[in-house]
Amino acid sequence: MELEGIADLPLHEGRVPPWLANYMKRLARAVISVMVLEWGPDKVVERLSNPLWFQAFNNVIGMDWDSSGSTTVTLGILKEVVVPREFGFVILGGKGDKAREVPNEVKVLKDEFGLNAEAYARLSRLVAKHDTVLIQDGYTLYHHSLIVSSSGNWAIIQQGMNVGTKLARRYHWHGSHDNRSEVISGYKEKYAIDVTPPEKERLRGLLLDLVNESPNKVISEFKKAYAILKGFVPLDATNVSYYVDRLKDLRAIYLKPVDEKRLRQTLAKLYESSPKNLEEVLLNGLGPSTARALYLIADLIYRDPPSYNDPVTVPYDPLKYAFTVGGKDGVPFPFNRRVAEEVIMTLEDIVERAKLESNNKAKALQRLRELYIGGNKEGS
Numbered sequence: 001m002e003l004e005g006i007a008d009l010p011l012h013e014g015r016v017p018p019w020l021a022n023y024m025k026r027l028a029r030a031v032i033s034v035m036v037l038e039w040g041p042d043k044v045v046e047r048l049s050n051p052l053w054f055q056a057f058n059n060v061i062g063m064d065w066d067s068s069g070s071t072t073v074t075l076g077i078l079k080e081v082v083v084p085r086e087f088g089f090v091i092l093g094g095k096g097d098k099a100r101e102v103p104n105e106v107k108v109l110k111d112e113f114g115l116n117a118e119a120y121a122r123l124s125r126l127v128a129k130h131d132t133v134l135i136q137d138g139y140t141l142y143h144h145s146l147i148v149s150s151s152g153n154w155a156i157i158q159q160g161m162n163v164g165t166k167l168a169r170r171y172h173w174h175g176s177h178d179n180r181s182e183v184i185s186g187y188k189e190k191y192a193i194d195v196t197p198p199e200k201e202r203l204r205g206l207l208l209d210l211v212n213e214s215p216n217k218v219i220s221e222f223k224k225a226y227a228i229l230k231g232f233v234p235l236d237a238t239n240v241s242y243y244v245d246r247l248k249d250l251r252a253i254y255l256k257p258v259d260e261k262r263l264r265q266t267l268a269k270l271y272e273s274s275p276k277n278l279e280e281v282l283l284n285g286l287g288p289s290t291a292r293a294l295y296l297i298a299d300l301i302y303r304d305p306p307s308y309n310d311p312v313t314v315p316y317d318p319l320k321y322a323f324t325v326g327g328k329d330g331v332p333f334p335f336n337r338r339v340a341e342e343v344i345m346t347l348e349d350i351v352e353r354a355k356l357e358s359n360n361k362a363k364a365l366q367r368l369r370e371l372y373i374g375g376n377k378e379g380s
Contacts, residue, residue, distance in 0.1 A: 016073055020062060027061040028074070029081040041088030041149040042176075048147055049155035049174030071159045071170050075145045084112045089149040093124070099144035099158075106146070113150040120148060122283070123175075127156045129282040130196075131171050133291045137192040137310055138162045139169040152176075165189075191253050192310040193295055203304045204278050210294050211281055212274065215267035219260070222293045225300040229254055242303065249308065254296045258289065266290045 016024070035044050047053045058070040061077070072095045079091040090112065092105040102124045106117040124146050132141060139160030147155040156173040195203055210218055228234070229250060233243050266285055273284040299305035 016069075021077070024061045024073075025077050025081050028057075028077050031057070031060065032078070032082065032087065036087050042151055042153045044087075045089055045147050045149045045153050045155045046174055048157065049172045051170055051172045054157070054170075054172065071157065071168070072143055075143075075157060079145070084108060084150075089147060091145055091147050093143075093145040095143045099142070102144065102146055109148055113148070113152075115148065115152055120146065120154065123154065124156065126279060126282060127173055128158065129286070131158060131160070132288055133282060133286055134195050135193070135311065136288055136292065137169070137189050137194075138164070139167075188312055189310040191249070192308060193253065193292070194307040194309065194311045195295065196311070197307050200306060203298055203306060206298050206302060206304050207291075207294055208275065208278055208281060210297065211267065211270040211286070213271070215264055215271055218267050218294075218297070219264055221297045221301050222258075222263070225296045226254075226258070228300045229296065243300065246299070246305075250296075250299065253308065254292060256292075258293065263290055263293055 032044060035047070048057075054074070055070060058074045061074070075091065076094060079094060082089065082091055084090040090108055092108070093099045093102045103121045106121045106124070108117075109115040109120055110117040124144070128141060128144055139162050141158055141160040143157075143159040145157045147157070153176045154174070157170065159168055159170045161168045194200075195207070224234070228243055229247065231247065266287065267290065269285045270281060273280070275281045275284055295306050
């Protein structure tokens, strides 16, 4: 399983006024209708899984071009306007308490598409665990949406917030029956923990070995590693410079209060479950704090550290798509109702014409392309 992408956005406050929300719903429905008509639901799910395309879509329907609300508002609107049988895909979950409704909402996947609902509930939980346990970058998740097509292709979009930096980070996942890909973008944090890179396969194996060890042994090794972290390098250390060179950065990551009682309870639960792979470790109770204890042991006791690089690259700027109808925040100009009406009517007309006769579909879509290309030429 691999992460499709990450995007960072400033934390913004405020609400979308009802009149604008109505336009955004109509725009979103019209755009998605055309996409389903030309590409089919699988391609729509794939596009939504791309953090940069998602942000561009958010801009096209008039939301703030760089707001954290682009995630919660856009997905909320899509969830409201997307009818599973009509569009061929469904959106589940959402912000806060709605994120925790996914295990109940997945029933629609069996009812509408005949899919294994329990498998997607497990997938949803596993991905949420991945971005809080295997990647620890300082962002606390508060939004989680699962998007699934009628053929079983899926995307997961979730968002966390970092109160200290006043940024929200969005995580995009995409998967099909036989393929998963990874493209990551965003602002780099100074410190992060990441055990997901391919070169960390041996470390992931070590983590599985540790949780299958006696909790008493793991606690003992953690105490030894924590003592080293605080500067008490063992007298029998064969390479003191290894510890000295690492302690400055490691203290910023690991030197936090540890609830030993809770750590012991979690390790005991994991040990009793006898997990056979890392997926079972995550689903059987491994949380962020226990994982950090294991990562510290892996580094200072076994010298098999995780990556401390924030797993992001630099994104392109999707601001240009905000020029479609303007934006809620007035950037690059205030939302233009007249233009929005024209766009909505044009798209809706093309979709309706295409639905009347199957042979009109190609003509209608060609007309849309001509309008788009012509508009670009006029604006160039």
